[in-house]
Amino acid sequence: MLEEIAISDLGVIRSARVPLSAGLTVITGETGAGKTMLLTGLGLLMGGRADPAGVRPGADRAVVEGRLDLRRHPHATERVDEAGGEVDDDGTVVVLRTVAAGRSRAHLGGRGVPQTVLAEIADELVTVHGQSDQLRLRTPSKQREALDRFAGAAHAATLAEHRAAWAERAGLQSEIDDLTSRAAERAREAELLRLGIAEIERLDPQPGEDADLTTLTTRLGNVEELRQGAQLAHDAVAGDDTEVEGSAVHAVERARRALEAVAGDDPALADQVRRLTEAGYVLGDVATELSSYVADLQADPAALETAHARLADLGSLTRSYGSTIDDVLAWASDAGLRLLDLDDGGERVEGLRARVAELDDLVADLAGRIGDARRDAAVRLAEAVTAELDGLAMRGARLEVEVSPGEPGPHGADQVAFLLQPHPGSPARPLGKGASGGELSRVMLAVEVALATAGEDADAVLPTFVFDEVDAGVGGRAAVEVGRRLAALARRTQVVVVTHLAQVAAFADTHLVVAKSTAADAGTTVTGVEKVTDEDRVRELARMLSGQDDSETARQHALELLESSAVGPWGR
Template sequence: MIEEIRISSLGVIDESVLELGPGLSVITGETGAGKTMLVTALGLLLGNRADSGAVRTGARAARVDGVVRVDAAVVQAVEELGGEVEDGVVLLARQITAEGRSRAFVGGASVPVSALSGLADGLVAVHGQSDQHRLLRPEAQREALDEFAGKSVTTPLRDYTARFSRLKEVESELHEVTTHARERAREADLLRLGLSEIEAVAPQPGEDAALAAEEARLGHADTLRTAAESARAALSADEGPDATGALAAARRALESVREHDGDAAALSDRVAEMGYLLADLATDVASYSAAVETDPARLAAVSERRAALTALTRKYGDSIDEVLAWAAQAVTRLTELDDSDEHLERLREESTRLRAELTDLAGRLSSARKVAASRLAGAVTRELHSLSMPHALLEVVVGDAGRFTPTGVDEVDFLLAANTGMAARPLGKGASGGELSRVMLGLEVVLAGTRTAPTFVFDEVDAGIGGKAAVEVGRRLAALARHAQVLVVTHLPQVAAFAEQHVVVRKSGDGSVTTSGLTVLDDAGRVQELSRMLAGLEESDTAMAHAKELLDLARASV
């Protein structure tokens, strides 16, 4: 239940606080005074889209705060968002800047605006004139019937929706497989061709790099051998000077003075160590030189093998390792393509099974909806009789759409016969604005027993209604308020007379800036406001007498 709404710099409202209690509260005021701004403010608290144009001219930001008493389920949701609840009361807040930025708070914690929307269903049900037009749409009528039916529909509908979604996926895949069968066959042939080429060559990982090195060595064998022989001779020649002989002479010279100086001894040792290394190096160079052979046959074989590998890398990768990776992927893909016939059969079997299950679930949905349709039609018809439509008859027809839809195979139509002898016609064709308002109100009263929202807000849903019918609308709203908090924005004095709390929105201005304030009326104030609503005159004796009569009638009826 909403206990308080505080509004700052929103539209024509500069700064206002509205305290609300249980039962029926009405909001009245002259046209343009800002009555609907209260509903706008409440919508912002419930996560509706923010409009920077709603920020009061000259203000940096608009802000709406709401103090709401919540049940255990909402308490848990608030705590999961990081907010705090004290004594069953949570503070909701929404701020909109003139630049269009929006911030939301739940229990003191900053949260995404979507978090407010998530809490909305458990807090408030808002209905405006747009909901009357929404009621004309078949999907809205079906939703109302399903809501009234409760678990008898929602349980099979949940299972149906899951299977319907899977059927769409299966049939989409079936279409894909069958439509692109030729492309898949062509792709499989290309993959097989590529794999056969690779299999014929049978490349090994890293083989291309190894053969390139071997080809370079074989192609320059004479040059390599000549260089190796020259290096060997320079290191250790059979005749003439060489590095080994020079190093031996250096060692003998240092050894001769070894005993005279420690540094000379150390140098002699280093020269000796280099002599050993040089001897090993000379041996290795000699071995390399002996190993280099000219082998024209091997060179030709290597060149031929490299040409075969190059033919693969031109098509399937920059290196043999990439070619082998492509081959592995091709095998996997080819397995998928070759399995297409079996996969197609599996998809067809699943589609057949899903359609059978959907047929069964759709039958259960239709049966449950037809049972609920009869009860809903009777309940709303009784409400219409209480709303000064004594001969009205509402019919809820559940027809066959002839195909699976996301919600079953049913088409739901609300038909209204407003008077005796009239044929029942769809709401969009046979109902006037006032009749449509009463149908929606009657439906709301009936559905109230199935909803958990503790607060109902009606924004001028009584448009097009007057006279005795307006009195009955007020009486039904008062009856609804016995079970929930009801907040009504209205222009009808007959409705306002039934309020337990009457709030008037008054407009004042200095010629350039308009401000609106909220005032909770006492009995005398209510008489004045009702007389203004009746006759446009607050001091008219006749209007005030009529206003008092309305109040007496309402109090006697509650």
Template sequence: MVCSVLEEMRIRSLGVIDDAVVELSPGFTAVTGETGAGKTMVVTSLGLLLGGRADPALVRIGAGKAVVEGRIAVPAGAAAVVRAEEAGAELDDGALLISRTVSAEGRSRAHLGGRSVPVGLLAELADDLVAVHGQTDQQGLLKLSRQRQALDRYAGDGVAVPLAKYSEAYRRLRAVSTELEEIVTRARERAQEADMLRYGLEEIAAVEPRAGEDVELAEEAERLGHAEALSSAATAAHAALAGNPEDPEGIDAATLVAGAHRALEAVRSHDPALAALADRIGEIGILLGDVAGELAGYADDLDADPLRLAAVEERRAALTGLTRKYGDDIDAVLAWAEQSAARLGELDGDDERIGELTAERDALRSELGGLAQALTDARGRPPSGSPPR
């Protein structure tokens, strides 16, 4: 049988212990030391992890609280694992992480698998996790649950098989009952959540935003708001590159580059190095011509329509109304809408889900009764190979 194993404990500000880590290796581990070294505090720490009473007098003098943390490896499917997961705990590589904090004022907190839990839950799991042997500590065999477990193990598969079926049905019944109770008891909250989601989705649908639309409109608004400055700059740049027809005496870059190119072309045959420079200047002339043409087209196409600018700003205001409520940008708003639509579908399906869960719960109760009777009958039969009564 695979048992739970306490792998490590960390103790801080408990009794004579300031900060210590107890690492337990596989097999037998002996903790020794002189009187007052803290051996008793190690056992006390274990008791706190197992839901023992928290005594504020145990907190180290000068400390605000004592903390005990433990790591217990547990086999998959163990009763302690099932109960811990029902409480919302999560395993860490097959181990349960348990923490207990005791303040100097007497307050006590417990955490199991990353979730805050009642101290009573640790006490409930204690018998399945650790056995403490001592003069008066070992009382496990007096408990009916331990006696039944011992007898069930002795009976073998004759009891193990129906017990496994019963346990599985019981776990499913608890899960179904918990979900059903959560839906029913939180009906008002869920209705309010559905109304809020429905309102948000209707508001977004009324605006009909497109992905990336806010970015596109911001760029267009910036361009329209500075249309005159952009047009003036493009015209001036075009005149500097290609010349201004209204100023025939002006000197432009294209004319200067063309003159330089002609000068080098006349003598390029005398030196290959100069010929290469002439080719590069020719490429510059072509590039200047292309840029000048694009600048002319840009200036002609630039829209300075104030009505369009007003429409863009109005549309941006509508989109901003959405981003203030539902996301940092329109893409985030659309993501919220998608998630909210899915959530709304779940909430609107509560009535149907309640009916499904109620039917499943009733069926499981009926099935559980039959499995319980089969388990009782199996426990009443002598195990195979046992001597006759």
């Protein structure tokens, strides 16, 4: 829902704030006052193309700001979040559009965005019906969507089931195509995997074997250096066969005895005695282990040669399948799983084809049920819209909803077309061809009212509807019926109407008047927007009826219109 629009320096509008409440809002004013500028501003907020020529002469830029209520539109809220914008705590978001020479900028929830993002959100929030606007129900896809909405909840559930089955079938067929088209490539890949696995199995490497062999070859290749170093370390710790008094073990023992002899005089030395005792044990263990190491260390040229040969064999694996043997083993594990997948390709294709055949039967059955439901709904929708047209000064006009075989797709196998027969005996033509802008707007109004009053669709969230020239070419009783239907539609959702007819304006919940004035500072003509109520509203209706707001006769007529403006099926 649109809560308000603020416009500055757009066309003849210097500065205007337009409050838009729930229900029916009508915008009136004398011809040329600038009512269309309000719609232009709305179009900019909704991602429309910016025209720098629309900037008010003498101004640097035009600015349009609006506030949208997104509380009943979760998809639009998600899109704002995706674009980086911020939705306020009350569920509203601010949209800003600026237009200057050669450029325009859009902001959504405080974040700069491409204008296409505004257009995406507008597609859910606002529907504009006017002579110069793209009509929502002109395209076959939108006509199909409208018919599906009219058909009700059960039909919508069948459509959802069909879309899911269609998507699953498309995914499976894509997988089949991939498996069959890449059969030779998969066979080559499987052969390479088998060769690699066979080579690894032949050498049978063990986890960490390359690291262990590297350590072994380093030790066997430096036996003498290792023996000399270990022996020197042993002698330094424990002494050699001829001298032990200069060893570390002997020195620590002497220190321990010296402290032990005097520790009774100062308890503080007891801890040091303990630590020296522990050091003596550690040094003794080191000496024992070094002695064993030296005794066990033997040169083994055969073992060294064997280790080098094994490392060379393992090197052929690490060059091809990983930098370490652990990497090679991981590759072999993955390759085995991949080989199972490749070898199973034929059986998988058969299984997939069987499932596709099942889905073909399901899709055909669902498409048939969808087509039956659409044809039934088409008759009812055509009758409902035709009945509405009779009261909208289009007596004799008929809407035909044609459902014919079409290209199968996610939405079924039907082609939907709305055809308008403007007069008895005249050919029915596609909607939007051969009808005036006013007639098209009235057809759109009739369709929207029929959709909004469909019993099974009573809880649907409808967009804001904006009608321009919906009353073109009508007057009298037909004008009253136009107003009554707009008010009926406004019981379901927000409706904004630009009108020249008092019979339509009388049904408004909110009445806005666009009026010209002369700017005192520059002597230029500017436009402002004012909400009128009570006596001011009566005067505006009187002006619309007679061209004179002080005519007593017109005033009485305006009061009669207000008193008789009761709304259709939802009451007022």
